[in-house]
Amino acid sequence: MKRDSIPILRVGDTLLITVHTELHDTVAEAFQEDVLGAIERSGAAGLIIDISGLDMVDSYVARVLADTGRMARLMGTRSVLVGMRPEVAATLVRMGYPMEGVETALGVDDGLALLATARVR
Amino acid sequence: MARLKLDAREIESRRAFFELTDDDLARLASLRTFADRHSKEIVDALYELILGHADSRAFFSDEAMVQRVKSLQREYFMGLFAGRCDVPYVEDRLRVGAVHERIGLQPKWYIGAYSRYLRLLLDRMFADFKPADAQAAFSSVKKLVAFDMALAIDTYNVAYLDTMARQQAAIRELSTPVIRVYERVLLLPVVGTVDSHRAEQIMEQLLVRVVEEQARAVIVDIAGVPVVDTRVADHLIKTTAAVRLLGAETILTGISAHVARTIIQLGVDISTMHTLTRLADGIELALGLIGREIRPAEKKS
Numbered sequence: 138m139k140r141d142s143i144p145i146l147r148v149g150d151t152l153l154i155t156v157h158t159e160l161h162d163t164v165a166e167a168f169q170e171d172v173l174g175a176i177e178r179s180g181a182a183g184l185i186i187d188i189s190g191l192d193m194v195d196s197y198v199a200r201v202l203a204d205t206g207r208m209a210r211l212m213g214t215r216s217v218l219v220g221m222r223p224e225v226a227a228t229l230v231r232m233g234y235p236m237e238g239v240e241t242a243l244g245v246d247d248g249l250a251l252l253a254t255a256r257v258r
Numbered sequence: 259m260a261r262l263k264l265d266a267r268e269i270e271s272r273r274a275f276f277e278l279t280d281d282d283l284a285r286l287a288s289l290r291t292f293a294d295r296h297s298k299e300i301v302d303a304l305y306e307l308i309l310g311h312a313d314s315r316a317f318f319s320d321e322a323m324v325q326r327v328k329s330l331q332r333e334y335f336m337g338l339f340a341g342r343c344d345v346p347y348v349e350d351r352l353r354v355g356a357v358h359e360r361i362g363l364q365p366k367w368y369i370g371a372y373s374r375y376l377r378l379l380l381d382r383m384f385a386d387f388k389p390a391d392a393q394a395a396f397s398s399v400k401k402l403v404a405f406d407m408a409l410a411i412d413t414y415n416v417a418y419l420d421t422m423a424r425q426q427a428a429i430r431e432l433s434t435p436v437i438r439v440y441e442r443v444l445l446l447p448v449v450g451t452v453d454s455h456r457a458e459q460i461m462e463q464l465l466v467r468v469v470e471e472q473a474r475a476v477i478v479d480i481a482g483v484p485v486v487d488t489r490v491a492d493h494l495i496k497t498t499a500a501v502r503l504l505g506a507e508t509i510l511t512g513i514s515a516h517v518a519r520t521i522i523q524l525g526v527d528i529s530t531m532h533t534l535t536r537l538a539d540g541i542e543l544a545l546g547l548i549g550r551e552i553r554p555a556e557k558k559s
């Protein structure tokens with residue numbers, strides 16, 4: 138079976154991942170593996186996951202995204218979730234899954250800015 | 259008018275209910291010469307009623323206008339004897355109804371005028387035809403007039419519904435005015451009681467605006483909310499959580515001593531929010547989040 142792989146871009150010492158396709162169970166597992174593998178290889182200081190292309194995020198996908206961020210953190214890479222759509226945010230909060238502990242930003246620019254401030258400290 | 263969905267099928271169904279058959283329409287068409295002969299005197303008699311009544315006379319400013327509407331009325335009258343009851347006929351009737359609605363002519367004048375119409379027609383029919391024929395002719399015209407009346411009343415209803423929908427939209431908008439106070443800073447003054455429905459609406463609109471304006475900070479001012487109970491506090495916490503997911507921060511201002519006491523006594527944890535008493539402090543904090551500050555102007559020497 139052909140796997141829809143999600144491209145991972147490298148900008149400076151930050152990894153940028155734009156999620157376009159819906160993350161189904163199998164894709165989500167592979168996604169997590171790919172991201173962590175890329176961090177291991179590159180030793181990137183920051184990770185930005187852009188989900189502006191997703192108009193639906195269920196609790197499973199939300200958990201995968203949050204977990205991936207936490208795992209990256211364990212590996213010393215700070216991660217930011219960016220570009221969440223209003224209706225997705227409303228749904229997650231209504232489901233009682235506000236993704237506590239996950240850093241967020243409005244877009245890729247803000248995400249990069251957030252990662253930059255942290256490095257100065 | 260699109261709201262009435264008066265397509266061929268609906269017209270068919272109405273005609274069936276008003277028992278308006280093809281025979282009726284054919285009979286009406288055959289009465290054209292009769293109608294033509296009497297149209298002037300019937301319309302004149304109709305306007306005797308309308309102009310003889312102070313309230314209905316008020317719709318007519320001068321004699322020229324009376325002449326104009328009389329000639330339109332004759333067209334309308336002759337329409338009853340066109341022998342048609344299709345989509346263009348209905349559209350024409352609705353257009354007439356809409357004009358009357360717009361000038362504020364209420365249904366009572368409409369129905370009163372129809373009643374006079376029918377009586378005038380009845381008299382002329384029995385004078386011109388044999389009783390059996392007059393009976394049949396009157397029965398047909400009565401059906402079409404009832405059909406027309408229903409259309410007229412529908413026009414009024416639709417107009418009222420439209421007005422109501424517009425007002426509801428206006429109220430909805432007024433209840434959640436999201437104001438852009440500075441580049442990437444939004445202010446939402448909440449005034450009045452917040453129930454679950456309104457809270458949901460506030461959250462949805464606020465989230466959309468945060469993304470639209472790419473806002474980094476949202477100030478929610480609750481100085482105008484009379485009672486903050488556990489439910490309202492819960493809504494505020496949810497909204498804050500959703501705003502955070504987008505990548506922005508929420509600042510809650512306008513917390514009075516009374517509200518502060520209630521929140522603590524209720525045991526609500528709102529530590530996830532920045533909270534302040536004064537809106538001015540909230541604006542300063544918000545500006546700080548976007549790397550700006552308010553400073554006294556330097557004196558020019």
